[in-house]
Amino acid sequence: MKKLAPLMLFLMLPSLLVDAVNGWIIRNMAFSISISQIYRIALLGLMLLWLAKYRYHHFLVLLGLITALLAESLYHAQYFREFSWMIADLHFHLRMILHFVYFLFFWGLIRNMRDRDMAQQKFIHWAMMLFVFSFLIIAANIVMGSMGVGYSTVSKFSVGDEVGYGGLGFFKAGNDVSATYVAITGLIFYRIWNGNRRLGYYLLFGFICIALAVMMQTKVIILGTFLLFVGVPIVHSFPYLPQKRVFIKLLLLVVLGVGTASLVASWLLVTNAGLIAKFTYLYEKSGLVYALMSGRNYFLDLATVTFQNKYDLLDILFGRGWSYYLQEMGVLYGKERVVEIDYVDIFMINGMTGLVVELACWLFYLSIAFNGIRLSSLCRVVMLIDLLMLGIAASAGHVLYSSFNCMFIGLINALPILERSIEKRKLAGGLS
Secondary structure (H helix, E strand, O other): OOOHHHHHHHHHOOHHHHHHHHHHHHHHOOOOOOHHHHHHHHHHHHHHHHHHHHOHHHHHHHHHHHHHHHHHHHHHHHHOOOHHHHHHHHHHHHHHHHHHHHHHHHHHHHHHHOOOHHHHHHHHHHHHHHHHHHHHHHHHHHHHHHOOOOEEEEOOOOOOOOOOEEEEEOOOOHHHHHHHHHHHHHHHHHHHHHHOOOHHHHHHHHHHHHHHHHHHOOHHHHHHHHHHHHHHHHHHOHHHOOOHHHHHHHHHHHHHHHHHHHHHHHHHHHOOOHHHHHHHHHHHHHOHHHHHOOOHHHHHHHHHHHHHHHOOHHHHHHOOOHHHHHHHHHHHHOOOOOOOOHHHHHHHHHHHHHHHHHHHHHHHHHHHHHHOOOOOHHHHHHHHHHHHHHHHHOOOOOOOOOOOOHHHHHHHHHHHHHHHHHHHHHHHHHHO
8 A cells, every 4th residue: 555656656657648538549440449538537535545554534524525426327317318417517527526536645645754854855856857747748748739630629610621720649638738739838937937047048938838738729718828828927926016126027928928828829710720710610600609619609698598497496406417417518509519618517507506516616725826916926836827727627617527637637736735734844844
């Protein structure tokens, strides 16, 4: 059991590589089993086993959450029409809390390090290796996708013959990749700025990230990358803004950010890039709001019709489950799908209970960051990333219940706990 934690950390490193390989298999082979799901279920089992052994209180918290969600599935059972509906329901429940499972595991691991400097430094090294390796995997897939290898970000957006645009490589889910990319780059931005604060290094990495975001061509990844590129140094250095040198440096960064954003927008417009072509098509079809939300306002209307016609008081509390929701949306739209606004989808699937459980996890993350926001630049950046993720969840979907980004969300929100532990060890060493 002592070697279980190092084994899990080793297995977590190729997380996105496993997703890419899984995408390649799905695209090129008649293989119905998802190795990505098998991989994550195995990791989940190992984390629960470790928590049960070493962090019993954390395990009990998870057991309570899982029990509550299983009770919801029992309520949903009255709407199940076949066994696969139950499996899909349970799968959604696990995805919804998986980021919190990772968070509790990392929290427990940090607590078990106690005050061992070597273990803490090794964990920091592992965390940065995970972020950098995962960034390289996403970058490689975006480049490959832009060269026509693998999947496009959008394959088709009208009944015409236009080709797809944007590059995903062998990743299948554009929204999941966008949110994960934003979270990872936000942490690396912090590391570079906090490490040496050399504007040249920061700008070089920032422009690479912006170029990759433009190659992928989703609103989330482009806007999110720009916001973090400018926002991370500002929130990092916020207490020192009155200092003239710091203020001028940040002002220069903002000017460069705005200038780069203007150049990117101009290039997208002049070349009539796929993102602009899709926006124009949606605007001409149903107006500005429809184009800005990529049709999600229309799907929200369909979900509202389903809610008004089908849901009673108990359904408001517990929802009607994943498969029932998709089928009802399919009846109205002609094809099964979700709204892709996470708060709406979670409410329709798991009711107020599910929404409260999910938001309680995020409020807990925010409370940890807020507790150190005055003195810790890391806490301020983590809070910025969390708030950005919550904002993306309201406009793009597949953020709060994505198995793709859950490990990174859990780790990012555990880092302030590690920082606090290191500071306590240094303080104790100074007093002794």
